[in-house]
Amino acid sequence: MGMISKLKQNFFHRSINDIEQYYCSLENDYVYRELAIEMCIDIIANAMLKVDFRTYEKNKRVKNEMYYRLNVSPNGKQNSSEFYKELIRKLFYDNEVLIVSPSAANSELYIADDFSCDDRALKPSKFSGVQIDGYLLNRTFDEDEVIYLKLSDAKTIGLINSYYASYGKLLSAAINNYKRTNARRYVLKGDLFSPQDRSGQSKVNKMMTDQFKAFMEADNAGAAYLLQDSFELQDFSDKAKADSRDIKNLFDDVLDTTAAAMHVPKGILKGDIAGLSDQIDSFLMFCIHPIVALISDEFNLKLFEMDEYLAGNFVKADTTSIKETDITAMATALDKLFAIGAVSVNDVSEKVGTDPIDEDWANKRYVTKNYQEAKLMIENQDSKGGDKDDEKEQPKQIRI
Incomplete structure (x- = not known):
């Protein structure tokens, strides 16, 4: 078959x-x-x-x-x-994603819905059958003409x-x-006479299910079922x-x-x-x-x-x-970065989400006077002189 x-x-x-x-x-x-x-x-x-x-x-x-x-x-x-x-x-x-510019006249970037790649081991790959929004581009792209992400x-x-x-x-x-x-599972016992064939049993089951439907549905606020004297209803649901x-x-x-x-x-x-x-x-x-x-x-x-x-x-x-990041949590770190010339005023403004200042000084970097080259510090201490015997006993201490 x-x-x-x-x-x-x-x-x-x-x-x-x-x-x-x-x-x-x-x-x-x-x-x-x-x-x-x-x-x-x-x-x-x-x-x-x-x-x-x-x-x-x-x-x-x-x-x-x-x-x-x-x-x-x-x-x-x-x-x-x-x-x-x-x-x-x-x-x-x-x-994988293929990004192309359909026309060489502009730099618009489109993500291709579908494409075929002719992958070559030692030569640039070729991309054909490129579709954008269901439109098939009637050209083949060289590898250096596309952005291909894998x-x-x-x-x-x-x-x-x-x-x-x-x-x-x-x-x-x-x-x-x-x-x-x-x-919920119930068994209804009683003198219920019905034909003992599949069609008859199906009709009885459908009749009883329709009668119990309103009684069993959880969405109903309340329901009643008329149980005759000759019938007995037993609950076989799992406890x-x-x-x-x-x-x-x-x-x-x-x-x-x-x-x-x-x-x-x-x-x-x-x-x-x-x-x-x-x-x-x-x-x-x-x-x-x-x-x-x-x-x-x-x-x-x-x-x-x-x-x-x-x-x-x-x-x-x-x-x-x-x-x-909370702006107050960045304050100390930004102040330190600004003090050593790592960022400018406008760099700080960008980090905290404020508008930059249209001034030349806002793009410059500044360093506090507390910082200078370690070499200059050593030379300054040497120029002041000192006890040579003490210098031999203990190493120089540079305070920064």
């Missing part, structure tokens, strides 16, 4: 109720896996929205057209939030699906066990009720495994605020920073030649805005 014949026999000959139950069971098994994956992707995508891609020319920060494309509007149909959410979702589901050698989502293929059966079994254990904690624990296992595979701390995924600062640091180190480095490195590779990059033309990603 061919595959089509089996499908017709096993599927199309079922009743409407059987088909609905079949799809419902598939949806229940699928939704838990998708929920865990989508929760992780949403957290990663939201963090990526806080990344500031900065553009530099001759080691000086500038805001040019590429800055606008990377941070405001990659193309005429998407803003940066929509763009990066689509990028992260495709990067994890497909393990997450890893192994497809993370595919591995999660393989894991869930076996573990999901335990979750489905726990759900079914919960339903069976908490179901020990199942706890939904078993289902919750199994789903937690799915969340933990998915979070570990996608490098999202499980505390962040579940909304646990205990040790939140350490969790965010781990999230940035093992999840966000590698993705940001993947994006910025690819843009630097494709946009700049080696001589241009070494001359100070590059794209740099700033991830410091991802972690929210």
